[in-house]
Amino acid sequence: MAAEKEQISVKLPDGSVKTLPAGSTGADLANAISPSLAKAAVGTVINGKLSDLYAKISDGDEVRILTTKDPLSLELLRHSSAHVMAQAVQRLYPQAKIAMGPTTEDGFYYDFEIPNYKLVPEDLEKIEEEMKKICQSGQKLVRYVIPDVDKQISEFKEQGEKFKAELLEEHRNARPTLYLMQDKEGKTIWNDLCKGPHLPSTDLIKAFKLRKLSGAYWRADEEKEQLQRVYATSFWTQKDLDDYLYRIAEAEKRDHRRLSKQLDLFSLHEETGPGLVFWHPNLAAVRGVIEDFWRDEHRKRNYQFVYTPHVVSEELFAISGHLENYGENMFAPMDIDGQNYRVKPMNCPGHIMIYKSKPHSYRDLPIRLAELGTVYRYERSGTLHGMLRVRAFTQDDTHIFCTPEQLEGEILGVLDLTKVLMSAFGYTYKAYLSTRPEKYIGTIEQWDKVTNDLKSALEKVGLAYDIEEGGGTFYAPKIDIKLFDAIGREWQCPTIQVDMNLPERFDITYIGEDGNRHRTVMIHRAILGSLERFCGGLIEHYAGAFPLWLAPTQLMIIPIAERHHEKAHELEKKLRELTFRVKMDDRSETINYRIREAQQDQIPYMLVIGDKEMSSDSVAVRHRRQGDLGIMPIDQFIDRIKDEVAKRTPDKTSK
RNA sequence: GCCGGUGUAGCUCAGUGGUAGAGCAACGGUUUUGUAAACCGUAGGUCGCGGGUUCAAAUCCCAUCACCGGCUCCA
Known part of the structure; x- marks a missing residue:
């Protein structure tokens, strides 16, 4: 066996090569590059693989130091956050057994089995409080290769951690690792079977939110144990978290079920x-x-x-194979003159x-x-x-x-x-x-x-x-x-x-x-x-604001006073004959009120008719996003909207 | 289907054992209005449905229906 090299060289993302003592970690590398990078470093990417900051680097590796600026670092943050959450749950509910806690697209979750207790939404706050304590205490997350798998399995079993025991059994030949969470004195206070990687310390976790509870099955199998899942997310800064929660709220405002009630859809x-x-x-x-x-x-x-036809003899779906392969998604048969018929699923x-x-x-x-x-x-x-x-x-x-x-x-x-x-x-x-x-x-x-x-x-x-x-x-x-x-x-x-x-x-x-x-x-x-x-x-x-060519009501005519009603009716008739979807609001409400309502109904154009328009065969046009467009001749306006419909113009949102 | 949550007026919601409430919408009247909410008044509910506990249930219990979130993202 060749003697160990004393120096190793690693390749950095900019193509340069850095030489380090053998046995160096990502943290050592970051230090060698610059103190500010060392301070910002939370992990590494070694040969394209996301790794711990303290992972050992080998000669010839390509290494990238990961800072919180890199979106990939969220993976580390959330994975570690999941461990913090699991630890918090076990602190509060000692009977809880941990299952799995992966990261998701925009957060993470952890599954628990908690005998004789069902988590309720109020518990989430308690768990968050406990998590804060864990984060502030700055526990170290340390990778630990399990030296004796059998011993570890029996230890898990003794602790009642049957899920972890099962997983370890499965991964026994893959150099399984634990992540230990240690306090300032280096005492291990919690561990989780996990392949990592993780942040070096919990005090990097500053902004998180437990979002919802749900049920889930162990290994997504309905035959297996029913678990309690806690969904959460975390970000590097409170601002990022707030922005995320804001985006969620905005998406909720677009919910088609909610808009349907507003817009009668x-x-x-x-x-x-x-x-x-x-x-x-x-x-x-x-x-x-x-x-x-x-x-x-x-x-x-x-x-x-x-x-x-919507309903046909079942025979058709016997030939197609749908009965056999798709039967459980089909509506039950109905007996017609002794023959089974089905509504078509395809x-x-x-x-x-x-x-x-x-x-x-x-x-x-x-x-x-x-x-x-x-x-x-x-x-x-x-x-x-x-x-x-x-x-x-x-x-x-x-x-x-x-x-x-x-x-x-x-x-x-x-x-x-x-x-x-x-x-x-x-x-x-x-x-x-x-x-x-x-x-x-x-x-x-x-x-x-x-x-x-x-x-x-x-x-x-x-x-x-x-x-x-x-x-x-x-x-x-x-x-x-x-x-x-x-x-x-x-x-x-x-x-x-x-x-x-x-x-x-x-x-x-x-x-x-x-x-x-x-x-x-x-x-x-x-x-x-x-x-x-x-x-x-x-x-x-469209957040309910369909563009003109699609809008349920395209135009709302709003006459100012009763003396304008006749003219408004004429215009309504004319536009309707041109197949525009037009309505007239001649209620005795104020202009402001009627504008507001049309606006809330997401009607693309409001056409106001008063004395000025009456005398000049024109309309005052208001667009729902661009506001008051001023008075224009009716024919000119008609050309404008014909063109917009023909081109299926998307709504301009310049206001 | 399973786990958790929710269900009160058309809508949004308050009311947690003691006579069902508000705002908006609706309706009637007054007002005739110039670009996002005029004013006054009236009416509207077997509190999802069914059972139970209680002197008394929107409220507590059970069952049921519907809706909301989730049940894929692998130690």
């Missing part, structure tokens, strides 16, 4: 059953505009519209019946069948959520039947349509390509061909995508597209799947150039997805 009723949406006139108007737009864009691309089998109703030549293809088809799915009661997760919804479903040679071109067409539709609503998006999973049907060659076609189409349109290896369903590779809304939240909406299953099950074919029968290729695609979900998402995206 939709309702759900206990009497009619959960997860079933009633569209009120306002939101129905928005949906109508979207559907018209959707139809126009599909016509341009030579799609054909169809309608299929539109595809119906579209296949149309395709199958006659033989097809390759010359007929591609055939693109489109339907705004309402489907019914049984969703577990706890998962229902406003319009976003419901039990009956209308999908903008289309099925493209084509030859293998046409596949790539069809995908290109769908991606193009996606771009047109999504950009109209001001969404940006990103694609995810899901490839063959472990359990699949068909041949590897088929999968490879189809997956390559998808890939190639994505590349041709220049759409950035991530690959989700093995993420496809058993019958199809797919492209999923995630939208980013106005406040940066992600929404899964468009999806394109190339089905290897149904064409076989229904034995759909076409006659090729060679006179032989060939298997038809079938693409499922939804762009808006569920209209319920899409419209729910739009409400939040």
